[in-house]
Amino acid sequence: MVKAKRSETPKAEYDLSATREIVLNKLKQLGQRIVEQLVMRELPEVKLPARTTSNIVYDADLRQYVLGPKLVTRTARNVKHLRPLSQLLWVALFSKQLVERKKTSTLRDAFYNAIGFGIDFEDQNESDNVVTELESLLGVIREDFNIYPEERSSVFGPLIVQYNVPGYEGSRLDLTTIPDGAMIGPAMSTAKFIKCEAKQVFVVEKGAVYQRFLEEGVSKTFKAIIVHTAGQAPRATRRFIRRLNQELKLPVYIFTDADPWGVHIANVLIYGSALAAHVKELTTPDAYWTGLWATDITKYKLPAMRFNEEDTRRIAELEKDPRYAVDPWKREISYFKKLQRKAELEALSRYSLEYIVTNYLPEKLEEVKKG
Secondary structure, eight states: OOOOOOBSSOOOOOOHHHHHHHHHHHHHHHHHHHHHHHHTTOOOEEEEEOOSGGGEEEETTTTEEEEOSOEEEEETTSHHHHHHHHHHHHHHHHHHHHHHHTOOEEHHHHHHHHHHHTOOOSSHHHHHHHHHHHHHHHTOOGGGGTEEOOOOOEEESSEEEEOOSTTOTTOEEETTSSTTOEEOSHHHHTOEEEEEOOSEEEEESOHHHHHHHHHTTHHHHTTEEEEEOSSSOOHHHHHHHHHHHHHHOOOEEEEOOBSHHHHHHHHHHHHOOSTTTTOOSOOOTTOEEEEOOHHHHHHTTOOOEEOOHHHHHHHHHHHHSGGGSSTTHHHHHHHHHHHOEEBOGGGGGGTOTTHIIIIIHHHHHHHHHHO
């Protein structure tokens, strides 16, 4: 187990200026390859990693799932490829402009900028997919070329950060001074950690549980930083959680609903998602999925709902996924199949509003620590 250490003056590993230069160089190299092909009177083409679950493999050194060797080609030789190739190159151009100008864009902004430029995207889903293709091509996450999703995650706890984004260089924030927690956006995910008095990190899927932790003073009682993912954690939040673990040496405990979707939320934080298998430093391999487990439904006699067809289908998919082939994932998925029921974290309120903090939390932490 990762031992928690009190860190008074931790050193930040994330260098925003260095990252910016790396991204710009990769974007310029992409442009140069296209120009060189045209100069040689060759039709432009690029090769991308295939982003499918059949093309993910576990990297023991990185301790995460990464994309395998399968490639797909976007080539001007094929008329059907002209549209996606032009979309990809426009996103690369847009990203280069963002990085050079030190500006940021949401995925939604990127979509409308493309429409304004005359790029033919049918909807934002198609635009988002091309952004992800550029990530896989460059080996750089979209946040590093300044394109972000709409932020919804937040953080609260005994940590002082120092911002390094333009206009706020040197500004500091004590994360215990905002009652509802601070938003985890571009500035937070890259901020320098100045002073930390936490001993652990609690990551919670649900807003109601996050608020319960704040109201019951969990950050003080357990000396914890509390992160709210609001469902599947955005990339910036995943990076932030990893930094808390890697740079501050804080153990991370993940709390999700006892259903197929909660299981996947926790697994993605630890092993990574198939869609993001082309990028590094988003996972926290040493984090612990602490609950709710399927077995907790029985152990704590929780109010539970019957599986619907979608739940059954999703559990069957997880059972075939290599990321769930070991315990506790394998054990809990097997129990879900047997039980055919699901429960939310809020179900623990059947005993009292405080029960999740006074009873469940310490019991589960002890159980996980024992292995």
